[in-house]
Amino acid sequence: MTLRFVVNGKDVAVEVEPSEVLLDSLRRLGYRGVKSGCRTGSCGTCTVLLDGRPVPSCTVLAAQADGREVTTIEGLGDTDNPHPLQSGFLRQGAAQCAYCMQGMILSAKALLDTHPHPTDEEIREGISGNLCRCTGYVKAIEAVAELGGTRLHLDSSNRHPHRNPGPYATVGDPVEKTEGIGLVSGRAKYTDDFAFEGLLQGRIKRSPHAHARIVSIDASKARALEGVHAVLTCEDVPRVPHSTAGQNCPEPSPYDSVMLDRKVRFVGDRVAAVAADTPILAKRACDLIEVEYEMIEPVLDFERAMDEGAPVIHDEDDATGILDASRNMAAHVDAEVGDVEEGFAKAEHVFEHTYRVQYVHANPSEPHIAATFLDEKNRLVVVTSTQVPFHVRRIVSRVNEIPLHDVRVVKPRIGGGFGVKQEVIVEDICAALTLATRRPVKLSLDRSEELVSSRTRHPQILKLRTGVAADGTILAREMRVLTNTGAYGSHGLTVPSNTGSKSLPLYRSPAIAFSNDTVYTNLPVGGACRGYGAPQGYFAMESHSDEIAHALGMDPAEFRLMNAIREGDEDPIAEKLGEGKEGFRRVIQTNGLPECWERVSEAADWEGWRSKLEPGQFGTPGSFRHSRVGKGITFAMHGSGIPGDDMGAATIKANEDGSFNLLVGATDLGTGSDTILAQIASEVLGVTPEKVVVYSSDTDRTPFDVGAYASSTTYVSGGAVVKAAEMVRDRLLVHAAALLAEGPQGLTCADGKVTAPSGKSVSLADVANAAMYGEDKEQISFTASNVTYDCPPPFAAACCTVEVDTETGRVDVTDFVCAVDLGFPINPALAEGQIEGGVLMGLGYALSEEMLFDGKGRMLNDNLRDYRVFSSVDAPPIRAILVRTDEPTGPFGAKSVSEIPVDVVAPAVANAIYAATGVRLRDLPFTPEKVLAGIEALAAAGGEGVGAGGRR
């Protein structure tokens, strides 16, 4: 049927299929700013204005738009003529990956059209259909409020003033992202935005069973279907055991995966792959593949996985690196410093508690997607939404048995990663489909596949035991962990190592022991996920800290401060745990924790609130009859890169006009690392950031980088940029010296010129021009790489305020303050964005997110209606505070910021719920039902708290 409508003021006519949704028609017409995120009306990335109103275009049948007017982000403005909302979002640093932002800006536009001066609440309501996974909505709301001329919703006294803290020129500035308006006008290209001639659609047939052997597989009907170009089963692809984890080689994860296997190990595991002309044909083909399964009893309870006689999940004989496949044990970690038993014997009190954390998903706005094709030289090109292009290249080449030099991996803009894209789970098989068909193939996961079949945050059970002296000094501590890695062991050793190595060093103790068993189950696969094991460890440890403080009758802040690690301290447990093997000696050189706490305590009025409580009283009255308010705190430290393991490299080349090309392997996931690296280069070279043109993440054209993980990019890759920039600068100074007829000593490079001690100066453009066209011609270009052994930890303190509905158990977070000592803030706006977004992700972990399974291992809530992440109306005001320390080992004093905010959240919420009600919850997430059960149990036990005398 013919659809006639008006798009951005233009009359358009297009043929559409009856099932086609408006999202697809618009993208087909070239309006690529309309993004596909869930296709179920739940995420809002596909938002367009239909007759002026924001709607999810994935739920609108194309024909329903007949005769109507549609506005897409492209209709609002572009680089040359941006809409004030687009420039406002960019200026405020509201856009991270920006995958959600095209839609959000349209919602904001519609709001301002009807409410020119919206309140905070109206703004939150207006963008409530646009879920953002990167940010805390804070800056987007500010951008809209600014344009509406309404009061900024946050008390700016607690916020970073966004003035450069000095003493640098561009480093420290809240520079706008290098992508510019393109990022918020639909121009920025994500993987799905590349057009290829003759493109085929890939699709994976997935297992409906948790544990089964494939007896036979008959693809003949699928192959016979017209428009189907390849059907791959385990018989058609190489069998190369590998780990899908994007880690340095050899990976510290077992080689327990093959591209397609004869066995399926979880509901959603790969069975076969198809390439066809259209998505619907690919789906029909998958449905036509006939598979005969022999069912095996699944292992669904990870506490039973190691039992005698439990079904063996990895019984294949070619897997390597599995600790003990016969007992479903993927990995084990053990470390001890001092003698814990001796410490416990000496202790006045010993506390022991067990905590449980659930399956959650990083859930980036853009699901996994890759496109592969053969270039004019028949080399395989992989365009993919990844955090680790160089690891993708290595793994794709290995599992497809083609030479590494025949593979090029390019990462375009990506719609968020958070760890889940540190994994090779679409590229290998997409490449196989291209190799089989010799045609371009695109393979994207739908939201359900993303949730079920990509990677998750490992569930754990954590037992903590702590011995303290009478005054509260910690004498011994032990953490024993059981980790569920699901069907495959990717990151199954290193994630739990980090559970201990990131959290345990925070408090001094003469004796610390850590152990972990990682087991396989027939459930979705664990992987890297923002925080990498630390959020699990911190939930347990910082809940435990509170429990100890309360038992001792101490102020929870005081207990923490007296035991916390100090500047100059060594950190033996982190050294022991390393990254799957013994690590490196670490001495804390900068520690802003006391200042973090001071600022948080003041901003959250911690003392004031506590002084309102009678001894033994829980909670203060809330905004309605049955509500109680409480505040909870957390401290944390994290790391900056993997010491001795992470390597980042940068190439800088000078152009004759005094501009530079910065080529980095580092991957910007939306975090703004391209911008930050440009700032670092420009600082060293004495130019403005616009003079540094960044090109990143292309294995053919940029130097190596491990990729974006472990909070490493600013610290590790930034260090490489400093080195390369210094080399380029020194070379430029040689040419400048000749031009100035002065010695190179004492020349400085700043403000776009080179200045001699005599005061004589020459512009950098003249120097660069002379280098290229003058007497001594050369291309000034240097590559430097950087590895560090220090891993300086950022520190954080947080305070969460909750209001608990004591009749329903529902917890409303009404305020969250988080201060991070991140070293020197290279870009304070982007750093705040990391904190706000990390906190919001942590709130989902604490309160709403949970992957739930039925008795057969099928996920029950595999969509974003039922797997609930925080929307703008659920999000509290998040107040990010940047605490500056100058880390001597980091570029311009920088450490890191992106993961630590997730660490502080769940325990702060747990502690706040306790403070409000007297109910201690040790089992994430705190659903209303669990909270209420806690309240009722407390009442039944006649305990102190809301149930009993708490309603004073």
Added chain:
Amino acid sequence: MLDLSALLRPTSPEEAIRLFAETPGNGLYVSGGTVIVPSGSPNLDFLVDLSAAGLDYVRPLADNASTGTAGEGPGLALGAGTCICDLARSQQVADLAGGVLHEAAAAVANHTVRNRATLGGNVVASHYPTDLPPALLVLEASILAMNLDGKREIDLETFYTDRRTQHKKGDLIVEVRVPGASRNLTAAFEKLGRLKLDIATVNAAAAVRVEGGGVVHARAAVSGTGRPPARLHDVETFLIGQKADRETFEEAGRIASESVDPRSNHRASGEYRKKMIGVLVRRALERAAEK
């Protein structure tokens, strides 16, 4: 993903039912599409789109039969194709019975979905559980349905208790009628989910008329039990003649809780729902009485 062979776009309700009857295969109506399009139901052959069928209106009920007695003012006729956002925005809706329908409409999904989601879809797709049915039930709304045999008005409660006979394939819901009598009531809606913006674990609405401190009329309804949205007759009977005070409403909550037997699912256990129905009904009653 949907795999349709036809999408039909009638311009009147009459044409809609005719096209539905004439088209071969397995079909459904589609209105806002926020349920049916994401469902991606592979065994649907056709959809009859209602968005151009003229079902988008909010107007006073002209029909004599349903007009209230003198002094009550007319009821409201709400076209099934009216989007939830328009219900949430309509002054006529906000003015009715203390704005219960406005509250329920504003609680549906999010701003963007509400711009598409319609009243008809919300009433029909009540398995979710959706938010409008409890509010409509306490207002004793009815449905104007239509098929090739003609038009019929069915009260909403009957529609839910006897859905199989009341709602056959191809039956079109033209409008929802709220009687003028509801102008003498005040009513409130309550919803509980994991987050503010969430599908309800349970939801409830209550309507009362209080005269001289006593309850003279009461209605209560819930959804989210794993069964169709339902009136709570035990609660209603109890309330008549009681003093409109806290004890009464607490007792009403207890009765509400006792009178339901909700199912468990991934959102919550049946036991928790049972308790929460008591809490929400009590809260709705308290707020309704305060209005």
